[in-house]
Amino acid sequence: MFIKKILLTGFAAAAMVTARAQITPMIFTIAADKIKAHIEPNMYGIFFEDINMAADGGVYAELVKNRSFEFNSPLAAWTERLKGGGKGSIEVVDRTAERPENAHIIKVNVNATTGYFGLSNEGFRGMGIKKDERYSFSVNARKPGTGPITMLIELHNAKGAVIGTGRLTPTATQWKKYAVKFTATATEDKASLYVWLKGTGAIDLDMISLFPEHTWKNRPAGLRADLVQKLADMKPGFLRFPGGCIVEGRDLANRYQWKKSIGDIDKRETIINRWNMEFKHRPTPDYYQTFGLGFMEYFMTAEDIGASPLPILNCGMACQFNTGQLVPVDQLDPYVQDALDLIEFANGGPDTKWGKLRTDLGHPKPFNLKMMGVGNEQWGEQYIERWKIFTKAIKDKYPYIKIISSVGPFAAGEEFTRLDKFFRAQHADILDEHYYQSPKWFFDNAKRYDNYDRNGPKIFAGEYAAQSVGGGSPENKNNWDCALSEAAFMTGLERNADVVHMASYAPLFAHVDAWQWRPDLIWFDNLRSYGSPSYYVQQLFSLNKGTDVVPLLQKGEMVSGKDGYYATASIDKGTNELIIKFVNSGATAQPVKFNIEGGKSYGKTATVITLRSADKAAENSLAAPTAISPVKSLINVDGKAVNVTVEPLTFKVIRLKAVGM
Ligand code: AHR
Numbered sequence: 001m002f003i004k005k006i007l008l009t010g011f012a013a014a015a016m017v018t019a020r021a022q023i024t025p026m027i028f029t030i031a032a033d034k035i036k037a038h039i040e041p042n043m044y045g046i047f048f049e050d051i052n053m054a055a056d057g058g059v060y061a062e063l064v065k066n067r068s069f070e071f072n073s074p075l076a077a078w079t080e081r082l083k084g085g086g087k088g089s090i091e092v093v094d095r096t097a098e099r100p101e102n103a104h105i106i107k108v109n110v111n112a113t114t115g116y117f118g119l120s121n122e123g124f125r126g127m128g129i130k131k132d133e134r135y136s137f138s139v140n141a142r143k144p145g146t147g148p149i150t151m152l153i154e155l156h157n158a159k160g161a162v163i164g165t166g167r168l169t170p171t172a173t174q175w176k177k178y179a180v181k182f183t184a185t186a187t188e189d190k191a192s193l194y195v196w197l198k199g200t201g202a203i204d205l206d207m208i209s210l211f212p213e214h215t216w217k218n219r220p221a222g223l224r225a226d227l228v229q230k231l232a233d234m235k236p237g238f239l240r241f242p243g244g245c246i247v248e249g250r251d252l253a254n255r256y257q258w259k260k261s262i263g264d265i266d267k268r269e270t271i272i273n274r275w276n277m278e279f280k281h282r283p284t285p286d287y288y289q290t291f292g293l294g295f296m297e298y299f300m301t302a303e304d305i306g307a308s309p310l311p312i313l314n315c316g317m318a319c320q321f322n323t324g325q326l327v328p329v330d331q332l333d334p335y336v337q338d339a340l341d342l343i344e345f346a347n348g349g350p351d352t353k354w355g356k357l358r359t360d361l362g363h364p365k366p367f368n369l370k371m372m373g374v375g376n377e378q379w380g381e382q383y384i385e386r387w388k389i390f391t392k393a394i395k396d397k398y399p400y401i402k403i404i405s406s407v408g409p410f411a412a413g414e415e416f417t418r419l420d421k422f423f424r425a426q427h428a429d430i431l432d433e434h435y436y437q438s439p440k441w442f443f444d445n446a447k448r449y450d451n452y453d454r455n456g457p458k459i460f461a462g463e464y465a466a467q468s469v470g471g472g473s474p475e476n477k478n479n480w481d482c483a484l485s486e487a488a489f490m491t492g493l494e495r496n497a498d499v500v501h502m503a504s505y506a507p508l509f510a511h512v513d514a515w516q517w518r519p520d521l522i523w524f525d526n527l528r529s530y531g532s533p534s535y536y537v538q539q540l541f542s543l544n545k546g547t548d549v550v551p552l553l554q555k556g557e558m559v560s561g562k563d564g565y566y567a568t569a570s571i572d573k574g575t576n577e578l579i580i581k582f583v584n585s586g587a588t589a590q591p592v593k594f595n596i597e598g599g600k601s602y603g604k605t606a607t608v609i610t611l612r613s614a615d616k617a618a619e620n621s622l623a624a625p626t627a628i629s630p631v632k633s634l635i636n637v638d639g640k641a642v643n644v645t646v647e648p649l650t651f652k653v654i655r656l657k658a659v660g661m
Pocket of ligand 1: 049051243244245246376377409463506507517
């Protein structure tokens with residue numbers, strides 16, 4: 001449970017009363033019976049992109065890096081090893097003609113009647129291994145010659161001590177998958193895997209793999225349970241995947257192709273991750289995509305955590321910050337077909353080609369896909385041209401699918417205005433706005449949507465995060481100032497829930513030793529993870545959204561920045577509660593009084609959830625993962641008035657239960 005509970009009694013309560021007595025409370029009025037806007041049940045979601053080693057080396061629990069020898073240097077991450085007098089050699093064999101999507105295997109020539117010859121794998125900045133957990137090693141092997149070759153599998157800790165052992169004897173002359181499970185005897189975050197061979201002769205190997213048995217829902221070769229749990233704990237309304245710029249690719253060859261991300265794991269073609277060398281200040285040359293986390297896994301994870309799936313598809317344009325390669329419009333058909341086929345894959349019955357494939361992959365139940373993004377951060381006439389073709393084809397066949405359309409990478413400016421105008425004229429469904437801006441921008445823009453056309457396209461705040469230094473700076477921090485500014489801004493999203501239908505922070509995950517971009521929502525190493533202060537802001541909005549916005553005013557005005565205060569109120573028709581969200585971005589504590597109008601009576605106590613730090617620069621970390629995290633308390637409700645002191649630099653959620661209705 002993420003919430004620390006405190007019952008404010010005795011000294012703490014007295015201290016607050018004293019504070020209240022000293023400063024006149026600021027009065028706010030809530031018209032709890034006047035519904036202003038409906039809040040979409042899936043309003044607060046998550047945005048997943050394989051950046052910062054979020055997938056390979058992150059949530060995808062595979063521990064072996066370059067398991068199928070498909071990196072540009074086929075033996076990257078592998079080292080030849082000898083022990084006890086064993087000898088041998090390793091050849092990389094190219095079988096492109098036979099298996100273009102998994103072109104390399106290794107042939108290991110073993111000369112080790114005494115001792116061993118073998119190879120070790122370094123993992124993703126090491127391997128995270130837990131004492132007493134079971135691990136599942138597997139390998140595809142073929143042993144054309146006679147004479148036994150036995151395999152000894154060892155896990156080594158960083159000092160070289162053995163902390164896990166398994167044995168196999170591959171005998172088949174044709175490719176066959178061999179597997180063994182074993183228990184680790186120690187915990188280590190920088191372990192490595194050794195594959196020792198004994199005997200004489202040659203053996204072919206591919207797909208050398210190691211997974212923990214304990215994964216999310218204990219699916220074999222699945223996802224890291226602690227990381228998916230952090231997502232589930234947010235109760236996200238939707239899961240946007242697989243990106244981000246990764247959808248577009250640096251060039252078209254490098255784009256995300258969903259059809260190559262499903263089915264047999266050894267047939268999913270590994271490609272370079274586009275974030276590999278994107279940032280000169282954070283080069284990550286060992287960053288590839290194996291697609292072990294592919295579209296089937298994305299859909300299933302969304303289903304597991306109760307989120308609507310939101311795939312974003314390439315619309316025939318590579319990243320416009322990179323090559324900007326374009327597919328000529330008369331050659332766009334395969335791209336459009338990919339979009340149509342994806343809808344059939346997600347929703348089609350077993351009598352359809354792609355619905356049957358989903359069924360064959362073990363999921364007869366449709367995924368209930370309702371929306372799809374056409375392009376990521378696109379702009380210009382080229383986007384408009386391609387968007388029209390995609391939208392017509394999708395709407396002709398699947399009129400119920402809502403199209404998410406990009407208004408480019410920036411929150412304002414010429415391209416934003418051009419696309420915004422165009423899409424409004426087209427009566428587009430949902431516009432995807434992105435903003436990576438300073439905390440000041442977020443505080444100043446809590447009113448951004450107050451004057452948007454209530455009858456125009458709906459807004460998806462598809463990627464946003466406050467940057468403490470500046471967009472793309474490696475010096476950006478996930479600090480409290482950023483998170484508080486996001487909370488202030490999000491009161492504006494919620495107040496405008498009739499226009500803003502969806503919102504997601506970005507990026508989602510980052511490996512502490514292998515990130516390219518920050519800030520990020522959730523940080524992890526090979527064993528542990530923690531939510532940034534922004535994570536808790538997102539979580540509090542998601543868990544406390546309510547069903548309908550009601551007016552919360554100060555002297556008839558909305559509370560969106562005056563004197564550093566930001567607030568919104570909603571009711572939850574399901575639980576019969578009133579929910580108040582309040583941000584005090586100032587440096588002094590402020591007693592506030594909420595007068596509640598409307599017919600309902602409320603219980604004698606209200607629950608208050610407080611997220612705060614006295615230090616704007618404070619951050620969470622692996623060592624102090626919940627330094628800034630929600631604290632729960634109870635306060636008294638005085639008839640139809642709630643009095644509470646909001647500490648400086650604080651975000652509070654107050655929940656009141658209606659009684660006797
Ligand atoms: O979130 C990181 C990147 O920022 C996304 O890939 C892209 O859409 C945006 O520019």
